[in-house]
Amino acid sequence: SRRLRSGWVAALRSGLFVNAAYGNTKFDFGLELTGYHGQAGIEQKFFEAGKTTIFAEYAVLKIVGATPEPNMWGGGIVQSFDGAALDIYLTGRVYDLDTGGNNISVIMGGARVRF
Numbered sequence: 001s002r003r004l005r006s007g008w009v010a011a012l013r014s015g016l017f018v019n020a021a022y023g024n025t026k027f028d029f030g031l032e033l034t035g036y037h038g039q040a041g042i043e044q045k046f047f048e049a050g051k052t053t054i055f056a057e058y059a060v061l062k063i064v065g066a067t068p069e070p071n072m073w074g075g076g077i078v079q080s081f082d083g084a085a086l087d088i089y090l091t092g093r094v095y096d097l098d099t100g101g102n103n104i105s106v107i108m109g110g111a112r113v114r115f
Helices: none
Strands: 003-009 016-027 030-047 050-063 072-080 086-096 105-112
Touching: none
Parallel strands: none
Antiparallel strands: 003 016, 016 030, 030 050, 050 072, 072 086, 086 105
């Protein structure tokens, strides 16, 4: 069986936003996974070029019957350039697999052209 839920709330004047997601899946062979993800941030037009979005996020995966509880935390920034239909982004995440080993850090940057 599978249950999925998500929600998003934004204050348009201030640009503050929060979104959250939940998922639960039970497999026929007995494995059950439950995941949560949350994100909060602000989106404002600080520069004439377009809106800037700054956010932080956190996620956790619960594996029923298993001790490790992997999680992820991170954040990022997106700058839109309205005249060029272009977004430039930089994000960072730290993945903790909860195995007693090293965490995995990922930094991504790039651009997206909107058609």
